[in-house]
Amino acid sequence: MLIPVILSGGAGTRLWPVSREGHPKPFMLLPDGQSLLGKTYRRAAGLFDGRGDIVTVTNREYYFQSRDHYQSAHLERHRGHFVLEPTGRNTAPAIATATLAVQAQHGDDAILVVMPADHLIRDEAAFQASVAHAVELAKNGHLVTFGVLPSAPETGFGYIERGQPLDTKGAAKVLRFVEKPDLPTATQYLESGRFLWNSGMFCFSVKTLLAELQTHAPELLEQARACVAASTAVETSGCVQQELSATHFAEMPDISIDYALMERSANVVVIPATFDWSDIGSWSAVADLVPADAQNNRATGEALFIDSQHNFVQSEGRLVAALGVENLIIIDTADAVLVAHADRAQDVRRVARQLKDKEHEAYRLHRTVSRPWGSYTVLEEGPRFKIKRIVVKPGASLSLQMHHHRNEHWVVVEGMAKVTNNGSGSHLVAKNESTFIPAGHKHRLENPGVIDLVIIEVQSGEYLGEDDIVRFEDHYGRVDACC
Known part of the structure; x- marks a missing residue:
């Protein structure tokens, strides 16, 4: 049985201000209107002829957003199994716990294909062919990794050095994994022809991965077993939700699968990927997805270029005019604008890091924030007031x-609201009608209809922070949470 495992984590700080802590890179919409996560779901589903399980490892805070993307990909015939981490702990704990979860469901002989959620692969037929090659090697007890043929001396990727060939399709033993090199070293790797980019994708059987962990990382495996044993899995509407024990997960090391296992094992083989691949690791990579004009300017959204060349503009709603400039990246969102020289695309993470150090809200959230029930957008705020647009999904x-x-x-302003206010029962509020909730009143907003409920909320008071909330009941398990 083949089980795709999607690793959906990481902040994607080089893609700020669109990628943020509360809305990370896998949820970003690309120029074609699809998210990286949605594309990965579809790619995983393409590995099946019929129905199959798709496992996603992600932070518990991203569960409802992930389900929304899963549903928008129209993959209802597949069962989603979400392994939910309380905090980030890198790829080794994620892969170990996911493997144990698959073992409990499907046994030792299941074959896992591990793929990050933030990669772009457009040639799905070639991807499926590479996976089929990897599966055959995995059945023979190998740990398989996918290497990408380098097209340039890239310093932003790790590398894999190939050793003894194993078959006529290009599979080879792995001599070593190499960290991100400097430019002269990367140039030597490219010229040698022995090195591949490390894609971070893997294929192995449950029994092989667990046996190799037992040999090379026994403490990690023991911690993962304890964590999964203390975690509950609940299935509702064809979806398994498995929340990992916060206590046990906190004891696991923050370490990558490369460090924990792949660099130590003598049983790792690499196959050269026959498909196109991009990790969409910077705004330059996003720009490459957009057609260029005669002056090599590219834009998503409304942009005007005058005496300008080699620029990329992404705007979420406003016109951006570029006059007499070149080699710029301009990213305009509702609450933040990035202007960077194209040569500094990899340094955007420094902006995100400074915002995080200053605890600036623009590192964490957008003006529009997803919630399990829908979303809210902050339209305007000032001393003692805040105005929001709230969208509640049907039901x-x-x-x-x-x-x-x-x-x-x-x-x-749209739909029908069902409002509970201070124990007086519930009542319906129709379009163009209003209601008032005083401070201290216990209340609830529901959408009993079949279309989105849209309301405008005007808050007033001495303190308007999102943590001024006491929950008494919640359908999404957030009684002890603040948001």
Whole structure:
């Protein structure tokens, strides 16, 4: 049995201001309107002739967003199994716990194909052919990694040195894994013809991976077993939700699978990927997905270029005019603008790092924030007031909650709202009607209809922070959470 395992983590700080802690790189929409995560789901589903399981390892905070992307990919015939991490712990804990979860469901002989959620592969037929090659090697007890033929002396990727050939399709023993090199070293690797880029994709059987971990990382395996044993898996509507024990997971090391196992094992083989591959690791990589004009300017959204060349503009709603400039990256979002020289695309992570150090909200959240029940957008805010646009999905509801410091005035602009206010029962509020929630009132907002409920919320009070919330009941397990 073949089980795709999608690793959906990482902040993607080089793609700020679109990629943020609360809306990381896998959820980014590419110029074609699809997210990287959605594309990965579809690619995983393409490995099956019929129905199959797709395992996704991600942070528990991204579970509902991930399910939304899964559903938008129209993969209802596949069962989604979400292994939810309480915190980030790198790829070794993620792969170990996912493998144990698959073992419990499908046994030792299941073959796993591990793929990051933030890679772009457009030639799916070639991808499927490479996976079929890897599966045959995995059945023979190998740990298989996918190497990408380098097209340039890239310093942003790790490398794999090939050793003894194993078959006529290009598979070879792995001599060594090499960290990101400097430019002269990367040039030597390219010229030698022995090195491949390390894609971070793997294929192996459950029994092989666990046996190799037992030999080379027994403590990690023991910790993973304890963590999975203490974790519960609940299946609802064809989807398994398995939350890993926070106590046990916190004891696991923050280490990559390369360091923990692949660099130590003598049983690793590499196959050269026959498909196109990009890790979309910078805005330059995103720009390459967009057609260029005669002056090599590229744009998504509305942009105007005058006496300008070799620029990339992405705008989420405003016109961006570029006059007399060249080699710039301009990314315009609702609350932040990035202007960078194209040669400094890899340094955008420094901006994100400084924002994080300063605890600036623009590192963590966008103006529009996803929630299990829908989303909210901050339209305007100032001293003692905040205005939001709230969208509640059909059949969804916010928690039964109370605020100590703020009053809320709701105006329905689309759909029908069901409102509970201070124990007086519930009532319906129609389009163009409003209701008022004083501070201290226990209340709930629900959408009983079949279309999105859209309301405008005006908050007023001494304190308007998102942590001014007390939950009494919640359909999404957030009674002890703050958001």
